[in-house]
Ligand SMILES: NC(=O)C1=CN([C@@H]2O[C@H](COP(=O)(O)OP(=O)(O)OC[C@H]3O[C@@H](n4cnc5c(N)ncnc54)[C@H](OP(=O)(O)O)[C@@H]3O)[C@@H](O)[C@H]2O)C=CC1
């Protein structure tokens with residue numbers, strides 16, 4: 669099977685490499701063209717533009733940073749739309765909001781092409797190992813055509829129905845993950861400041877009901893202050909922002925996620941209440957993802973949100 673691949677960042681590079689290793693013929697494009705070199709050494713062809721990749725390939729996959737990048741690659745000059753048409757499929761695996769997916773879908777369909785959104789759960793290592801969880805929606809016939817590729821990229825694919833459902837599912841998952849990371853970071857600081865060994869806390873957590881791969885994988889490096897990016901913090905903050913906006917659209921109150929994204933304004937009726945709980949809520953503003961981005965930590969792993977809390981001594 670021949671596929672095009674647009675976007676060779678942390679995820680795209682690992683995913684395209686995986687397809688090559690499994691015998692797919694892959695034509696790659698990346699905005700910074702030099703990032704194609706490693707894939708070329710593995711046997712990939714290179715396209716000059718997104719349009720040229722789509723012209724060559726029946727199916728093209730994209731893995732781009734955010735809604736603005738996803739839209740730019742489709743709608744700008746030399747973009748996907750210039751060559752998409754009857755008999756061609758476009759699959760965007762980036763994490764974006766449902767409105768972005770729907771806009772791309774409409775434009776691709778108007779040109780006679782087919783579109784599937786397919787964001788993924790799982791980070792750099794699962795991408796390298798073909799162990800992603802694929803959250804697809806949109807054109808079912810194209811989804812069926814893509815199953816051989818999805819089987820290489822992931823351990824499980826879900827087809828979630830109408831366009832936008834993949835984006836929404838992904839944002840709900842990452843909203844939970846971002847909130848958990850903040851709670852985890854607070855716990856590590858609290859253990860440390862109250863005289864406990866954070867390493868022992870990791871051991872205790874790992875044996876109990878809230879053991880999970882994220883704590884196990886990120887905990888030891890967080891204790892060392894090491895944040896080699898697997899999932900860049902700027903993307904986690906983007907996902908919190910998009911998830912909170914999904915909450916707004918559906919009138920779902922999400923105070924925990926809001927605090928993980930940025931400081932929660934103190935409602936007037938709480939102004940004189942000084943319980944530990946409220947103090948804790950207010951302090952989350954100094955450990956949140958948006959604050960971490962503003963301090964220049966956006967290109968580090970999202971677990972670097974921990975640095976901000978450590979810096980304030982917030983939980984002590
Ligand atoms: N890393 C992870 O663990 C996971 C990430 N995701 C999601 O996958 C997507 C990619 O993530 P990741 O690979 O980590 O991100 P990276 O930041 O490593 O890569 C981003 C990619 O998008 C490209 N890009 C950015 N802006 C533009 C633009 N305006 N036009 C064209 N290309 C652009 C970059 O090109 P260039 O090289 O030129 O900068 C690069 O190829 C994101 O939506 C992220 O939220 C989903 C699951 C896990």
Ligand SMILES: O=CCCC(=O)O
Nearest residue numbers: 763789790791842899
């Ligand atoms: O969007 C990124 C998700 C990272 C993960 O699932 O580990």
